[in-house]
Amino acid sequence: MSEAVNNNSIQEALNKKARQRKLIRTILPYCGLLFVFVLFTVVCRDDSGKSIFLDRGNFQNLINQCFSNIIVVAGACFIYATGAMDMSVGAVVGMTMFTAAATLRAGLPWPVALIVSMLTGVLLEVTVAVVFQNLKVPVFIITLCMMYLEQGLLQTLVQTDFTINYNATSFLGNSAGIKAVVLIVILALTYWLFHKTKFGPKLKAIGANRTTATQGGVKVILTVCLGFAVLGATAGVAGFFSLCRMGYTTASSGAGIMLNVMIAMVLGGNPLTGGSSFKLANAVVGALIVTMLGNGLTLLGMVPALVETSKGVLYLIIVFFTYDKSKGYLVS
Amino acid sequence: MANEVLLSCKGICKEFGPTRALIDVDFELRRGHVCGLIGENGSGKSTLTSIFAGAQQPSRGEMFRDGQPYKPADMVDAQQHGIAMIVQEAGTLPAVNVAMNVFVGNLERFRKHGVLSTKAMLAAANKALEDIGVTDIRGDMPLASLNFEDRKIVEIARAMYLNPDVLVVDETTTALATKGRHIIYNLIKRMASENKAVIFISHDLDELIEVCNTITVLRDGVMIDTLTGDEMTIANMRRLMVGREMQDNFYRPDWDNRLTDEVLLDVDRVTSGDGYIQNLSMQLHKGEILGLGGLANCGMHELGRILFGLDKPVTGSVKVADTGVVIDSPITAVRQKIGYVSKDRDNESIMLNSSIGDNITLPVLDRLQKGPVLTSKSLKKAADEQVKSLHIKCVSAEQYCTELSGGNKQKVAFAKWMGADCDVLILDCPTRGIDIGVKADMYKLIDDMKHAGKGIVMISEELVELIGMSDRMIIMKDGAIVREVMRDPSVTDSQLIEYII
Numbered sequence: 001m002s003e004a005v006n007n008n009s010i011q012e013a014l015n016k017k018a019r020q021r022k023l024i025r026t027i028l029p030y031c032g033l034l035f036v037f038v039l040f041t042v043v044c045r046d047d048s049g050k051s052i053f054l055d056r057g058n059f060q061n062l063i064n065q066c067f068s069n070i071i072v073v074a075g076a077c078f079i080y081a082t083g084a085m086d087m088s089v090g091a092v093v094g095m096t097m098f099t100a101a102a103t104l105r106a107g108l109p110w111p112v113a114l115i116v117s118m119l120t121g122v123l124l125e126v127t128v129a130v131v132f133q134n135l136k137v138p139v140f141i142i143t144l145c146m147m148y149l150e151q152g153l154l155q156t157l158v159q160t161d162f163t164i165n166y167n168a169t170s171f172l173g174n175s176a177g178i179k180a181v182v183l184i185v186i187l188a189l190t191y192w193l194f195h196k197t198k199f200g201p202k203l204k205a206i207g208a209n210r211t212t213a214t215q216g217g218v219k220v221i222l223t224v225c226l227g228f229a230v231l232g233a234t235a236g237v238a239g240f241f242s243l244c245r246m247g248y249t250t251a252s253s254g255a256g257i258m259l260n261v262m263i264a265m266v267l268g269g270n271p272l273t274g275g276s277s278f279k280l281a282n283a284v285v286g287a288l289i290v291t292m293l294g295n296g297l298t299l300l301g302m303v304p305a306l307v308e309t310s311k312g313v314l315y316l317i318i319v320f321f322t323y324d325k326s327k328g329y330l331v332s
Numbered sequence: 333m334a335n336e337v338l339l340s341c342k343g344i345c346k347e348f349g350p351t352r353a354l355i356d357v358d359f360e361l362r363r364g365h366v367c368g369l370i371g372e373n374g375s376g377k378s379t380l381t382s383i384f385a386g387a388q389q390p391s392r393g394e395m396f397r398d399g400q401p402y403k404p405a406d407m408v409d410a411q412q413h414g415i416a417m418i419v420q421e422a423g424t425l426p427a428v429n430v431a432m433n434v435f436v437g438n439l440e441r442f443r444k445h446g447v448l449s450t451k452a453m454l455a456a457a458n459k460a461l462e463d464i465g466v467t468d469i470r471g472d473m474p475l476a477s478l479n480f481e482d483r484k485i486v487e488i489a490r491a492m493y494l495n496p497d498v499l500v501v502d503e504t505t506t507a508l509a510t511k512g513r514h515i516i517y518n519l520i521k522r523m524a525s526e527n528k529a530v531i532f533i534s535h536d537l538d539e540l541i542e543v544c545n546t547i548t549v550l551r552d553g554v555m556i557d558t559l560t561g562d563e564m565t566i567a568n569m570r571r572l573m574v575g576r577e578m579q580d581n582f583y584r585p586d587w588d589n590r591l592t593d594e595v596l597l598d599v600d601r602v603t604s605g606d607g608y609i610q611n612l613s614m615q616l617h618k619g620e621i622l623g624l625g626g627l628a629n630c631g632m633h634e635l636g637r638i639l640f641g642l643d644k645p646v647t648g649s650v651k652v653a654d655t656g657v658v659i660d661s662p663i664t665a666v667r668q669k670i671g672y673v674s675k676d677r678d679n680e681s682i683m684l685n686s687s688i689g690d691n692i693t694l695p696v697l698d699r700l701q702k703g704p705v706l707t708s709k710s711l712k713k714a715a716d717e718q719v720k721s722l723h724i725k726c727v728s729a730e731q732y733c734t735e736l737s738g739g740n741k742q743k744v745a746f747a748k749w750m751g752a753d754c755d756v757l758i759l760d761c762p763t764r765g766i767d768i769g770v771k772a773d774m775y776k777l778i779d780d781m782k783h784a785g786k787g788i789v790m791i792s793e794e795l796v797e798l799i800g801m802s803d804r805m806i807i808m809k810d811g812a813i814v815r816e817v818m819r820d821p822s823v824t825d826s827q828l829i830e831y832i833i
Contacts, residue, residue, distance in 0.1 A: 017349075201693070212691075215640070216662075
């Protein structure tokens with residue numbers, strides 16, 4: 001009898017440990033967010049000792065940067081959940097900014113430009129999905145090629161800065177209210193699609209085991225294409241609002257976003273192999289952290305190029321700590 | 333020297349997260365003995381032996397080799413201590429040649445002035461292979477050119493070249509045909525006669541009685557009993573493994589072989605893409621269990637894939653009889669209420685790193701979403717229903733499939749199609765690698781489905797199982813149907829084997 005009680009208590013202890021581990025994994029990204037927030041609030045001060053991380057000018061900056069990152073990351077969940085990735089997403093944002101600018105310069109109203117921008121993104125991303133699934137080329141290779149292709153195209157099209165009539169659309173780029181509404185609408189839509197329709201479970205099933213998904217009757221190729229289309233649309237929205245804020249676009253607009261997206265995914269605790277444990281909220285938290293990091297490091301006086309370097313180092317560190325070497329995938 | 337304790341352990345415990353794989357295991361292996369190790373899937377056999385072989389470290393407990401404390405750091409270290417293991421899964425490297433595979437982890441031996449001496453290594457590999465009685469596999473062959481069985485033989489050579497005192501054979505024989513089994517049996521005999529020892533894990537109880545001196549039974553990570561001599565009977569082993577009395581005949585109880593006239597699936601002169609199956613026709617009836625039997629390469633597995641639309645026939649068609657719809661893809665098949673359980677369960681049938689619920693609801697996502705929202709409540713309900721009706725052993729439907737035993741994983745693969753309310757089920761080796769307890773549940777389930785009017789295609793390499801379950805058996809050989817046999821108590825497996833070979 002005493003043996004049985006003993007065994008039960010051991011089992012109970014093990015269960016408790018497993019629950020704790022799960023809890024830690026759930027709250028860890030949020031702790032990271034809090035940590036980064038507090039750190040930069042404390043560390044970033046001007047000469048008089050006032051915190052500059054949260055003053056009005058920088059707060060505006062932070063909101064703008066968060067806006068683009070969160071929107072693109074929310075869309076990127078729809079492809080990362082399937083185990084795919086997109087190295088070209090930055091160039092895609094650049095392309096959408098260009099087509100939006102061209103539309104506005106042609107004298108068309110801004111809603112048309114927004115739609116053109118989103119369609120550009122959808123078209124480019126769906127092209128990637130069709131090519132990599134039909135040619136069976138690894139998605140990393142194909143999107144890397146697409147990135148160079150699109151960057152080259154942009155450089156040809158945008159010789160110098162490509163400006164639009166700033167005054168006509170700057171209200172869209174600079175109003176915190178409008179941006180908040182857009183952000184909420186997009187997050188609500190992506191949350192609904194990802195967690196409250198059959199679309200999300202299908203994407204995650206493809207990430208978990210493509211063969212099982214196929215045998216379970218999932219239209220794998222179509223589903224993946226739709227996932228890429230969602231990313232394309234969000235890239236278009238991000239590109240359009242960036243254009244409105246800046247009033248011009250350059251050949252290098254959008255560059256660097258793909259690394260932000262990847263870091264956001266892992267910092268938020270989503271596995272890069274995709275699969276069932278993928279959560280939109282995690283990715284959004286990751287996007288917030290990565291934005292604050294970039295912003296905070298710049299505030300501390302780091303040269304922008306070095307900010308990229310530190311992101312690279314950070315990425316390496318995260319992968320080192322979260323990569324499950326025995327199984328060959330990132331901890332889910 | 334004989335009968336001395338060669339390897340022993342005391343109080344071995346091993347935990348994986350909240351799962352207790354081994355609980356206070358004490359074990360002794362004596363010189364000159366062949367010890368069988370049995371237990372259902374998940375009972376801890378492989379965990380225990382992989383701890384002996386250094387592949388894993390115990391959470392607690394001690395091991396002794398010839399009375400001295402023994403603590404292997406890894407498999408190579410264990411091998412240096414004379415303890416080698418042939419593992420259950422394929423543990424070979426396909427990208428390099430046979431010799432590299434034999435000596436992987438020990439390539440230092442062939443270093444001459446800092447350079448690997450390929451010549452010496454090839455010669456040593458050939459010798460190692462000859463030592464175990466193999467002459468048709470050579471050291472310089474690329475591993476990728478070998479078939480599955482020959483790869484296993486390379487693993488045997490790897491385990492044996494250091495002349496181990498203890499050899500662990502983990503369910504290897506199920507992967508081997510006559511040639512490989514012969515090699516293993518010879519090795520086991522040789523080890524025993526040289527006063528060494530073998531630990532032999534197998535699901536084949538007859539085989540164990542034949543080769544073992546003692547048989548140790550594990551259940552749920554606990555050492556239950558060790559049988560010797562006359563105690564080693566199939567009935568005893570089954571009882572100890574399952575923990576209750578098992579009936580001898582756990583197949584269908586009836587011998588009724590009447591078929592209904594109603595055809596569910598009509599296979600009309602199909603030819604497979606590689607031309608192996610040509611002009612094959614057959615029909616599946618409502619409420620029929622149709623057994624497809626033959627050797628592994630007879631084309632029955634490929635036929636199963638064609639039936640579900642995974643491979644497209646180049647000529648001919650698979651049609652759903654009452655709607656006339658041609659099955660051309662798994663998407664159509666699922667829509668037409670056809671289900672398929674692959675023989676490669678872990679790689680194809682289920683998503684291991686997903687919850688039981690995610691797996692079960694996959695084919696019914698389209699049906700569960702009514703309106704714009706798919707509620708988690710409807711998902712949970714669909715999953716819980718199947719977990720309950722199939723008695724899947726788990727904490728909840730949210731538990732991940734990686735944590736389940738083989739039999740329970742197979743139940744999840746079944747549950748998926750039960751929940752989808754399929755009319756036709758194509759089951760490719762539904763009981764492969766599953767222990768008796770769950771096997772009996774599976775047979776009961778298949779029989780229930782038959783009585784519910786479903787049509788079942790049961791593909792199996794085990795003739796006894798086909799005879800016990802099918803209404804009608806189609807025996808295949810070289811991609812063609814050679815015989816059709818109706819259900820009858822007089823059918824024997826030796827009779828069927830003649831058609832197969």
